[in-house]
Amino acid sequence: KPPPTLYQQLGGEAGVSAIVEDFAYRVADDPQLVGFFANTNIDHLVASLEQQFCAVSDGPCVYQGPPMDKVHQYMGIRETDFNRLVGKLQAALLAQGVPAAARNQLLKRLAAMHDDVMRRQDG
Numbered sequence: 001k002p003p004p005t006l007y008q009q010l011g012g013e014a015g016v017s018a019i020v021e022d023f024a025y026r027v028a029d030d031p032q033l034v035g036f037f038a039n040t041n042i043d044h045l046v047a048s049l050e051q052q053f054c055a056v057s058d059g060p061c062v063y064q065g066p067p068m069d070k071v072h073q074y075m076g077i078r079e080t081d082f083n084r085l086v087g088k089l090q091a092a093l094l095a096q097g098v099p100a101a102a103r104n105q106l107l108k109r110l111a112a113m114h115d116d117v118m119r120r121q122d123g
Ligand code: HEM
Pocket: 033, 036, 037, 039, 040, 041, 044, 045, 048, 049, 052, 065, 066, 071, 072, 077, 081, 082, 083, 085, 110, 111, 113, 114, 117
């Protein structure tokens, strides 16, 4: 029997959906972060994040949204904002009962996008 994929360890479609929802509520509750999303269609964002998390965890999805540097360009995101957002995801993963190894794997794969997210933050 093959080892479970990261996607399976996250709980598959239902697990990823619960993680993203939990994460979205935590971001919405945070005064340092919520302002970034003032003009965002949250339903679209949640669907796109579910697709991205599914794809990045070797699930049966292909991320079809725009590239990370374009999505986040000129938002004025600082390192402190980035780290805070990652902390929200960490908390959501914990709250959803995702085991430590899977938590760390997902965070590592998303952290690899740091430079793309932060590339165009001036102007
Ligand atoms: C590794 C870190 C991050 C990843 C993987 C990520 C991923 C994503 C994805 C997949 C989308 C949806 C793109 C779309 O389909 O239109 C998105 C949108 C967005 N992200 Fe991030 N993000 C990250 C970090 C951040 C940070 C640090 C902030 C701000 C503090 C942020 C703010 C936003 C906002 C405001 C949108 C919505 C843009 C819009 O309204 O069109 N993101 N992000």
